Amino acid sequence: TWTMVNIVDEQVDKIRAQIGERGKAICGLSGGVDSAVAAAIVQRAIGDRLTCVYVDHGLMRKGETEQIERDFVAATGAELVVVDAEKQFLDALAGVTDPEEKRKIIGREFIRTFEAAEAEVLGDAVTGEHADSVAFLVQGTLYPDVVESGGGAGTSNIKSHHNVGGLPDDLEFELVEPLRTLFKDEVRLVGEQLGLPGEIVWRHPFPGPGLGIRIIGEVTRERLDILREADAIAREELTRSGLDRTIWQMPVVLLADVRSVGVQGDGRTYGHPVVLRPVTSEDAMTADWARLPYDLMERISTRITNEVREINRVTVDITSKPPGTIEWE
């Protein structure tokens, strides 16, 4: 619609005014809609002076990294650096089963990896002829985040940045937040307007620690692959049923330390269960378990147990929040 065109043009003008010719910008992509739309707008404004960084921690769902590498880049023409950090994350997570410990480790490794990439991307911005440049950090902050954190629209964008190893202490970082005045549904419309892939624009919320907190037990490459297959089937069938926009989220959880007896094909199996966790919600603070149609649940169950050898049982979580949280960890 014309309104969304206006929002894009207005933001592009604003960003050009803010950044001018002063330096380079960097934007971390998470795979979600906010960072993708923020990056796409800034790309329109300053082209290849923006570099996007995507840390592949190996905990993403099937196809998500390719969506960023291939489809996001094709749609926007943005410069993208993909850091393959799967081994680093899995090594750090080896033997860890406690949910908060997992979160801490993933968060720590993420910052470490992102900062190393940041130093590399911005390195030549602070040497030689560009010695007085500013580094711009693009963030997909939405209006509700701005209100929640008590900073009214239009507050100062200057941020004293955390110390990034490899960059001089006096390099100034400045925030660029093209979505500061928008609500989530507006961000999605802008994303469509910018021609971003539907899978990114309409993606359900997905936690930063990714599948790492949807494997109950230790996180290993093998377990991640099993969960990725099951999750891809569940998502595909949910989308096919037309319920994507009715359901807030549907985590698929792998009970990796639980085994149960089953019978598949010619014989007895001793496999793992997965849990479907479909919920409806307004804001994730509270949630109701979603009454999925029986035929949809049947298709998901049949396909997962047929197509994923290691899984012989599919269960559905019928707990609301509270008392259950949406994620299992």
Ligand code: XMP
């Ligand atoms: P819970 O499980 O607390 O989740 O009901 C509420 C919402 O937050 C997401 N979530 C996370 N997001 N890092 C994130 O970025 C996290 O560690 C995390 N834990 C939960 C969850 O997917 C749901 O949308």
